[in-house]
Amino acid sequence: MAINPKYLNPGEQVVWSTRTHVKALVMPVLVLLVTVGFAGYLSSLPDDNKPTWFGIIWGVTILVNIIWGLIPFLNWFGSTYTVTDRRLTTHKGVLTRSGHDIPLTRISDVSYQKGVLDRILGCGTLIVSDASEQGRVELPDVPNVEKRQLALSDLLFHGSKADDGS
Template sequence: MGLPAKLLGADEQEVLHTRTHGKALVLPGAAFVLVGAGVGAGAALIPGSARPVGQLAILAVGLLLVVWWSLIPFLRWRTTTYTLTTRRLVTRSGILNRRSHDLPLSRVNDVSSERGLTDRLFGCGTLVVQTAAEGGTIVLVDVPEVEHVHQTMTDLLLGGRDSSWPDQSWSDQSGSGQHGSGSYWSEQAWPDPRG
């Protein structure tokens, strides 16, 4: 789910909504499995004279480690979103204290994307947005399908500065005309950029 309708301006439409790539959950997932195995092995190795207090202590330490190494990174991933509308780029993050940053597209000077080897394997990358402000650079890391996001943002920027929109809306590489793929993108129809 993207931005609530009440947060969109008049004639503003959501184009893309995503969170960082799921690869951010690989290490927290592995930590969860390892802590679970460690707690099980530790509880089994506690001598009979130290039971059940020793087992409860191991369980308490295991729970703290799971919260620190798995739950908090998951919540951080879950609450960090990137939304692109026809007028602005919105980033939201924060588990308890929500932080939101709105960047009007009219203030964007340049958009570029970077993809390392692991990014290409996972299908993500880094989006770098240069703004009109002095030293204004916004870096969005682990953006799923970053090249598609880059192209879409470029199309919005060009459309806002001149009226020479392409004749066809974006279509995927298979030519099926579907917009976005996977669970990262909102399932709504894409707006026609020409209005």
């Protein structure tokens, strides 16, 4: 389960809970592979000032991997979407956490969008329309978005608490 049970009210049951699709980690992994490979290549070149260049090369590599590798991973790991029998809740952040709840009684429509890459990878954007001033909340990169949308629609319009099998 992607949500911490301490965020649930007494008697509240999770219908589904997930993180964003793992595709969010493709770029951080590519950055890691390219920078470490490039740094390794540069470190192997002969040079009279090798200790100085070695420190600079690997210092920049570590900094780049923290900014474009570790931080996106921590953001992915710390972000969850959860539907319970009472509400839709999102939590995100590592050092500073934030959350957003929409009671199911306020949700008026649930839909999804999928681009070509999303169709290949089996994810998409879940769009929830509610009666608030915001009017619409988009949850990007939801895995198995069709199943999640059907489970949420079934819960909203038929009161079923059946899990979507994920």
